[in-house]
Amino acid sequence: MTYLFKLAFKNILRSKIRTILTFLILSFGVALYILLACLMAGFDKVSIKNVIDFETGHYKLRSPDFDEDHPYDLKNYLENSQALKTRVLKLGFVQGAAERVQFLAELDNSIDSAPVVAVGIGPQDNQVFSLEQYIIEGRLEPGGLLMGKSLAQDMGLQKDDLIYLTFRAQQGMYTSIEMLITGIVNSANPQVNNSMVFMNLDEAQKQLNTKQVTDITVKTDAFFKVKEYEPQIKAAAPNIQVYSWKKLSEDFTAMMTMKRKFQGIFLLMIMVIAVVGIVNTMLMSVYEKKAEIGTMKALGFTDQEVSNLFLFEGFLIGLAGGLMGLILGTLFNSWFYFVGMDITAMMGDQDIGMPIMGVVRSAWIADAYIKALLFATLASIVASYYPAKKVTKMEAMECLRTVQ
Amino acid sequence: MLLQVKNLNKTYRSGKVDVKALSNINLxxxxxxxxxxxxxxxxxxxxLLNCIGTIDRAESGEIFLDNVELMGKSRNELAQLRKEYFGFIFQTYNLIPVLTVFENVEMPLKLLRKYSGSEIKDKVLGMLNQVGLAGLENRRPLELSGGQQQRVSIARALVKHPKMVLADEPTANLDSKTGEEIVDLMKSLNEQEGASFLFSTHDQLIMKHAKRLIKIRDGMIES
Structure with a gap:
């Protein structure tokens, strides 16, 4: 076995250019797969962070009558929110809880108008949400309004401009109030930037003529322990609807699943290309080594031993190409990990189906490395199977006759 | 008796014509x-050499090697027989170009899987010394002359001490002087090693070195 491996190793070094080309096809494919998997993982990581930090927290507590089809309907108010919040905060793993009032409104600059989600935020909002860290100009002042950078740009607004916010209050009548833009937010979540405005919670409640909130958002010590903590949260909030961030971002998680499937298809395509290349290389190798195959059979190599020689060649090409691919993939991915990719510069404010904006960095995914190497090696062995079988059937005398 | 060939027949198909290659060969x-x-x-x-060496199959007849019938053996059994009993020398040397002289000669011993690394080394170097290639063990075949390559081929055939060495026109690709040297070498190794040599040739100069001459024409033994 060792001897056959040694022979196979010497054989793959024989046609250097052909071997290098086969290695390159394989390693480039492996590298691209690794890059894609790591980039997607990076996108997912940032997306999850942005969803949690700007939209969902780890859990949202809502009224039992909450209507998912009308999420900003004022009928969805949560009663006794203060007591509920206190109960939830007593749980050891809960790091913060923030009350918010969300309602649909029309933003008007006297020339244009745009539908927005208006959010009333309390003083504890920064225990759960990261909004405050992304204020690039001014701040949320009493009687003032924070708005997303993209929305402000679209409507030609800036800090210290006055706008009208029109909405339906609790009793159903339309209310229109004049507000001063006191701050601009440039968050990493496009929804915040494009379609949300923020005001103080008490002012929002006053305008809506209510003392209630639409939801309490809870942050725990670990976002991945959603299932583990949920029963305890539910116990602390009886008769309240508890939604985890996973449940609230089902559309986005479905897209993550789709992306993984796409990655699988991509891997398959790469491997088909690599397999075709390797089959070609191995068939050329069989043809070139016909006389040697005959000689080896004459010397006493069994059909299986000669066949194994070609399978080992395939294995070595796959392993070496795969390893080279890992190195190349690491180099490619290093750029996207350290420098990143400016999504906004590439796509503008376009909705790409993921809550990401600005520079997004890739991640390191060990799973992709293992999968790519296994696939490359396995595909090479599979690709070598047909040429190896062909060798098994060849008669020693027929092979020798080609040169005599 | 080392080898017995009885009523061996072999026909090739060339296009639509059957060509009788061997006809009732007894040897x-x-x-x-x-x-x-x-x-x-x-x-x-x-x-005939290929059929005796089991790398080609005759249609009918019998071949006995050490009283063992070869015709009914499976491909794997024949491979095992070739590994143990036969040494082959080819007209075109058929050395493996990616291997060194040493590695080419050690190949049959590696296949036998019964010698240690040091035993193989001793046997290969000894055999290379016998064929006059001492010091060239690290060369690749393409770095050698035709005569030297054929010496490597002889060393490869004899290193495992086979009972029978089959050489198909071993001097056909060599000049007459080198051809004679190769036959002299084969002859001396035949005396030293005791292996039976059966080689084909159409060269009158080479024929005179043989202790026994079998003449064949149109697939039949003449004398």
Missing amino acids: NLEPAEFTAIAGPSGSGKTT
Whole structure:
């Protein structure tokens, strides 16, 4: 076995250019797969962070009558929110809880108008949400309004401009109030930037003529322990609807699943290309080594031993190409990990189906490395199977006759 | 008796025509013989050697090697027989170009899987010394002359001490002086090693070195 491996190793070094080309096809494919998997993982990581930090927290507590089809309907108010919040905060793993009032409104600059989600935020909002860290100009002042950078740009607004916010209050009548833009937010979540405005919670409640909130958002010590903590949260909030961030971002998680499937298809395509290349290389190798195959059979190599020689060649090409691919993939991915990719510069404010904006960095995914190497090696062995079988059937005398 | 060939027949199909390559061949060889099969091109010399060496199959007849019948053996059994009993020398040397002289010669020993690394080394170096290639063990075949390559091929055939060495026109690709040297070498190794040599040739100069000459024409033994 060792001897056959040694022979196979010497054989793959024989046609250097052909071997290098086969290695390159394989390693480039492996590298691209690794890059894609790591980039997607990076996108997912940032997306999850942005969803949690700007939209969902780890859990949202809502009224039992909450209507998912009308999420900003004022009928969805949560009663006794203060007591509920206190109960939830007593749980050891809960790091913060923030009350918010969300309602649909029309933003008007006297020339244009745009539908927005208006959010009333309390003083504890920064225990759960990261909004405050992304204020690039001014701040949320009493009687003032924070708005997303993209929305402000679209409507030609800036800090210290006055706008009208029109909405339906609790009793159903339309209310229109004049507000001063006191701050601009440039968050990493496009929804915040494009379609949300923020005001103080008490002012929002006053305008809506209510003392209630639409939801309490809870942050725990670990976002991945959603299932583990949920029963305890539910116990602390009886008769309240508890939604985890996973449940609230089902559309986005479905897209993550789709992306993984796409990655699988991509891997398959790469491997088909690599397999075709390797089959070609191995068939050329069989043809070139016909006389040697005959000689080896004459010397006493069994059909299986000669066949194994070609399978080992395939294995070595796959392993070496795969390893080279890992190195190349690491180099490619290093750029996207350290420098990143400016999504906004590439796509503008376009909705790409993921809550990401600005520079997004890739991640390191060990799973992709293992999968790519296994696939490359396995595909090479599979690709070598047909040429190896062909060798098994060849008669020693027929092979020798080609040169005599 | 080392080898017995009885009523061996072999027909090739060339296009739509059947060509009788061997016709009722009968032949006996004793151990340590040095026998030449002589005949013109297309007379069936190579086919006979290939059938005896089990790398080609005859349609009918019998071949006994050490009283073991070869015709009914499976491909794997024949490979095992070739590994243990036969040494092959080819007209075009058929050395593996990616291997060094040493590695080419050690190949049959590695296949036998019964010698240690140091034993293999001793045997290979000893054999290379016998064929006059001492010091060239790290060269690749393409770095050697035709005569040297054929010496490597002889060393490869003899290193495992086979009972029988089959050489198909071993001097055909060499000049006459080198050809004679190679036959002299084969002859001396035949005496030293005791292996039976059966080689084909159509060269009159080479034939005179044989202790026994079998003439073949149109697939039949003439004498």
